[in-house]
């Protein structure tokens with residue numbers, strides 16, 4: 098009898114239950130990450146923010162991750178103390194950061210009070226978002242490692258795809274719900290944040306259930322020969338870090354990651370405003386259009402993940418997704434193309450791209466990097482990616498304010514031409530294609546197995 102069968106991870110109900118629990122925590126995190134995006138026009142109109150303020154505030158998500166190496170520290174903690182404590186800390190940090198952001202938006206501050214050249218409100222909201230961003234990103238690497246722990250040798254890409262799909266429901270709600278919630282609460286712009294905060298607390302509490310499951314898994318793994326993978330045994334070492342850095346495949350995937358995501362998530366931060374300005378959509382409905390993007394990914398990410406599990410072709414999937422990005426942002430950039438049906442099609446296609454690349458990229462990390470270095474590797478990839486999540490929204494905000502205003506100075510409503518921002522997003526797409534090809538080439542030479550199925554026969 099195969100003793101490996103006795104581990105808890107070998108029981109489908111157990112591993113899928115673990116996945117559901119951690120997915121709920123991430124869902125809440127993704128909802129909060131993007132909840133302010135559809136509110137950009139309102140922040141400008143009601144609270145007097147500028148595009149520059151908005152870009153700066155949005156970039157705060159990555160501040161601590163990038164400059165204080167919080168992902169790196171999170172990765173070390175994860176590898177040292179394991180997913181139980183790290184996940185609890187991370188989701189607690191999410192709640193703290195979100196509370197501060199809510200406080201900033203829900204209150205008014207004396208006029209003229211500034212911090213770092215921004216109004217006190219913008220600065221406090223940014224600080225809250227920076228704290229939250231640290232928590233949600235560390236939670237992201239923790240969940241990645243949890244999935245590998247439970248699903249390696251099983252439906253790993255499908256599981257990662259489903260987790261991301263559930264998280265995308267959070268993004269979907271973040272696009273479609275906030276303006277409706279504001280409306281329902283008679284123009285209270287902080288109401289969507291309060292709603293999200295409650296969800297985050299639920300996500301935090303649900304993580305306690307995972308902790309119980311993880312303890313049981315560890316106990317069951319101690320009993321089997323070939324599954325001795327307890328958290329305490331996987332310590333961080335600088336040797337591991339050196340090994341990760343010395344791996345060319347790691348760099349290709351990390352650079353592809355920052356380029357690809359730089360043209361998707363920062364785009365989402367401005368998408369509502371873009372559709373209002375370019376396609377003339379009514380502000381109350383403009384959030385619905387970017388909401389279509391995560392909608393498609395809900396179904397497609399697990400489908401593409403399943404294809405990768407069974408058929409392989411991971412590197413090719415990433416190339417196709419990157420090429421799609423170039424086409425989509427290229428068409429968005431064309432001036433005069435203002436047909437709403439076209440916008441819907443392009444957003445849906447962006448959803449396809451956002452399903453293709455992540456469904457193949459994340460499971461591929463586990464093929465390039467040995468499991469004991471995975472915590473370190475995921476944290477370093479997220480660190481590289483956070484430069485884009487931080488820098489690109491800031492860049493777009495500055496570009497909009499400096500070069501794209503089309504309304505007369507002092508006009509009640511500021512309007513923008515999004516041509517240059519869309520060209521910037523397209524540029525990231527072009528570079529993604531280059532790095533996706535480099536990755537495929539490296540796979541051929543080094544034999545990572547990116548074109549091979551994930552599932553054991």
Ligand SMILES: NCCCC[C@H](NC(=O)[C@@H](N)CCCCN)C(=O)O
Pocket residue numbers: 127130131234237240241257261264358362455459479482
């Ligand atoms: N197993 C890894 C899954 C990562 C999913 C990936 N998330 C990220 O890259 C995060 N670092 C940033 C999320 C920003 C959310 N708006 C994803 O595709 O969502």
